[in-house]
Amino acid sequence: MEQSTVAAAQPALQEEELEEQEQEQAPRTPYRTPPGTTFGQRERQEAARVAQLIASQYQSRWFAVDTEVSDIDVKKESPCGHGRVTCLSLYCGDNVNFALPGEAPKRQLWVDTLGMDDEEEGAAVMEEFRVFLEDPSIRKIWHNYSFDRHVLANHGIVPRGFGADTIHMARLLDSSRRGTKSYSLESLTGDYFKGDSTIQQRSKTSMKELFGKGALKKDGTEGKVKKLPPIDEIQRDPEQREKFIDYSAFDAKATFKLYEVLREHLQGRVCQINPPVALACNMRPGWTMWDLYEKFWQPFGGLLVDMERAGMLVDRDHLAAAQIQAEADQQEARRFFQRWASARVPAAQHMNVTSVAQIQQLLFAGVQNAKDPTCILEPGRKFKTANVDGFIEEGKKLARKHIEFELHGVWGPNKKSPLKPEQVTPTGWPAVSVPVLRSLAGKPGTARKALSELPDSSISSVDDIDLVEDPEGPWLNDPELAPAKAPMVNLEVTTAETAKLEAEAAENGYGKLYAAFGGGKDGLEACAAVDALCNVGAIDTLLSNFILPLQGSEVATRDVQGKPNRIHCSLNINTETGRLSARRPNLQNQPAMEKDRYKVRKAFTADIANGNTLIVADYSQLELRLLAHVAECKSMLEAFKLGGDFHSRTALGMYDHIKEAIDQGKCLLEWEDPTSKPPVPLLKDMFKSERQKAKVLNFSIAYGKTAHGLAQDFKTSLDEAKQTVERWYADRPEVLKWQQAQRMNATKHGFVSTLIGRQRQLPDAMTSSSKAKGHALRAAINTPIQGSAADVATAAMLAIGRHQRLRELGWTLLLQVHDEVILEGPKESAEEAQKIVVDCMENPFDGKRDVLEVALEVSSNIADTWYEAK
């Protein structure tokens, strides 16, 4: 084996290879040093020798570097603050020799930073490689730099000299790898080295296959399901060690070879850049994807890792308070709904109100499946719930773990639901999403208010229901949810009566349940209950997606007192369009505006105690501006040039009667002065619905939405929707032309390009008609827009990231949310920094002015929290 095993000492385990490779861990067995093994001095000396050799002879070479990592659950935990490096592997080509004179040549380096039994051994060896890792002049190639970078930082090592990330290179070349064709080292080397057995060896076997062990069963035999033991255990296991070193050292070699082959592929592809952008960035004809990588994505890779490292400070006290309030609100809403439900379906006392299946059962029992009319939602369905109260059934001695209960519809046992599903899931069952429930319940709060205003003593009618013994089981969980005598519901109403009730509902803002329950108190109660159910779900989402996980320690690092505070998501270039995505946690989907009812964004704060604040800056209408630019749409360009409310201008261009009103001075497009009132109404108030339609169209059309879809959204006829769409295009013929050209492009060549010439492959666009083709053709018109917006954001961030003055002032990028960036820095220089940030964003391409046909407008705020910056 042409490997130099360098040295020894520290705890340890495993490396994720990026994207989801499941690696469960088998129970840890105690480690014992094999007899006769000596580690320590010798390994450290060898490490020093090799590090010295690199510094003296191989400093100008590019090294592929890889690590194995222990003590981390890569599915849940951020590598910032979690994980220890067990070994390093290095490779810089075959024409080197790390061996001592007289030894066989050694070209692959494998460095044991774990040691055999003494943590100090490994730490000492790692220390010998600090200079190499931190030397900015030695360029390093990584496969998923982010992970290794953060874990090395857990040892106090800050790698520098970032040269390339083979994952980003592979993404740039082809963003559509899926399933087994992933971006893992195994998969990529397997594909790019077809037929080369020396490189391919790894593509066939995963770490789990090689080192996995069946968990021991009770009888002492190995089970069938393989589990990966902790990496430190494998690495120290005398029987596995050699195989492990072989495996792990190969990663660096594979990364190196992959880099070479990907670079060649990228160099072989000339890209089409938007001409003014090419001019601004000095990108000459013949510019290749490799040039693109070097100019944009390589430095971007480094920047993203710095952002991840910086992390966002989170105010956990604020979240804890939000949690208490949210839980109280949710409890109230849940009870309100569940009392109503269990009055009609006794078993509903046991139900889980956040279960889609159970809600479907209550509201839609007995209805047909839209895809397969021979299937119906059973009249009664059994569910289980945890037996938390330890209820013991009659004749039994022990409490069962679960209580089984059967739900029928709220209209009574064996009664088919009178509701017509207005929306179905892809599998054909009635959807119970918020829009559906909302249409059943009516306007938020309306029914409940009406209920409280009823003249008789039945204000708290739901609370007054007579309790009865439930023959079906216990209701110890919450006595307030005890079953009640189901009120009689008269379902035998005439169509005339129904029509009257429906009109009454429409007039008052009640939902469809009002008529379905025969109106009156019963109808109002049903609406109010489902209204409450909507609230339960909304609060549930806020709690389980945001408020709770943000308080965990999996994604946080700790402050000097050891208190978790900064949150480090991972920022990935892993989308089809070139947008970023954020994971663990996803900080790009935190609730905003009115959805943020517990002010989660207030928890994202600057380090105020240390004199910091935030700058939040975002592009206004970035995608629409880029559409105007690439399509060279006169009307849109003009509208942006004139400024003001873009959607109002769109409405103005679409409807003659609005134009008339404006021309006659009956209405104003906008009013700048906030201190005074406009003399006549504003367009956005006078023609609210027209403006709303224009706004929806502005967004939808870029996504390729059809008249059919719009008709559903607007709840209008297909003809009317078609007419609206035609109106939109009538004012913007260039957009239609451009979209057709893009579709044609995709159909003919199988790809489309963004502003800077990134390509998205769309092979399905070249196939004959199918569902997949439809999707590809919509992507063909959306990707150049969404992808170009991503290009602009990338270029702007690079400009911000390398701005010398911003650095001097101490400003750091923390997060990007597609068209928005967040920075943190010292309060006293906030205004100066803000100007710079805005300038970088408005002139993202090498700082050149007026590159695009349309100006890029940026609005920004300085505030201590994300919430306040909006």
Add this chain to the structure above:
DNA sequence: GTAGCTAGCGCC
């Protein structure tokens, strides 16, 4: 007990 699916929903 876990894996994979379905449904739903947060953001731009």
Add this chain to the structure above:
DNA sequence: AAAGGGCGCTAGCTAC
């Protein structure tokens, strides 16, 4: 025949 692009995450449920 379907009918708006791009993401990540959670929960419930079923099948293994």
